[in-house]
Amino acid sequence: MGGVFAALLDTCELWPSLQRDFLLSMAIEGLYRPLWSEAILQELHRHERYKLIDRGGEEADAVAQADRLLDNMRVHFADALVTGWEPLEGTFGLPDVDDEHVLAAAVVGGAGAIVTDNHKHFPARLVPNDIQVLTGQEFAANTADVDPERAARALRVMSDRRTKTKHTPHQLVQLLVARYGIQDVADIVLPVLDEAAARND
Numbered sequence: 364m365g366g367v368f369a370a371l372l373d374t375c376e377l378w379p380s381l382q383r384d385f386l387l388s389m390a391i392e393g394l395y396r397p398l399w400s401e402a403i404l405q406e407l408h409r410h411e412r413y414k415l416i417d418r419g420g421e422e423a424d425a426v427a428q429a430d431r432l433l434d435n436m437r438v439h440f441a442d443a444l445v446t447g448w449e450p451l452e453g454t455f456g457l458p459d460v461d462d463e464h465v466l467a468a469a470v471v472g473g474a475g476a477i478v479t480d481n482h483k484h485f486p487a488r489l490v491p492n493d494i495q496v497l498t499g500q501e502f503a504a505n506t507a508d509v510d511p512e513r514a515a516r517a518l519r520v521m522s523d524r525r526t527k528t529k530h531t532p533h534q535l536v537q538l539l540v541a542r543y544g545i546q547d548v549a550d551i552v553l554p555v556l557d558e559a560a561a562r563n564d
Contacts, residue, residue, distance in 0.1 A: 369474045379542065381538060381539060385521065387436075387440070388518070389517045390440065404436070407429075407433070449464075451463075465479065477495070500547065503545050533556055536556070
């Protein structure tokens with residue numbers, strides 16, 4: 364994966380399931396390399412478990428589903444895990460000390476961006492100049508714009524993979540816009556999807 368842009372995905376960007384699916388599907392298409400730490404994975408496991416329980420799931424089932432999520436992430440993105448970041452934690456002076464591990468992992472992992480909705484927790488003056496801090500919406504649009512065809516293919520693969528609730532790629536875009544406000548992504552990929560649909564008519 365040498366030379367591929369790397370981005371550290373904060374827990375808040377991995378917790379929303381459809382957004383996570385889209386971001387990671389674009390990574391599978393080779394549009395970027397995702398990074399995370401064990402600390403981020405454990406936060407994700409905890410939030411995923413709570414989310415499932417809040418929706419009426421049993422504790423044991425919620426734990427099992429959260430376990431499967433992390434197992435799948437580890438298998439499909441074997442090079443995403445950043446290790447050895449611990450010595451840097453607490454050295455950046457971030458407003459929230461609980462975010463230090465995110466920046467530490469980004470630095471050690473060679474990330475070009477931290478993808479997080481907690482912008483105010485990562486002031487530009489405290490973040491190395493070679494690391495951007497982007498929201499999920501900004502990063503999704505930037506990544507899709509690198510190669511709209513591959514971003515559209517990610518949506519088609521997502522559509523094919525969904526068995527419980529079927530959605531077309533167009534419907535997935537509508538859901539992404541409605542839930543996460545990524546209209547810029549829609550503007551990039553919908554023309555590609557429309558053109559493919561017209562060819563298949």
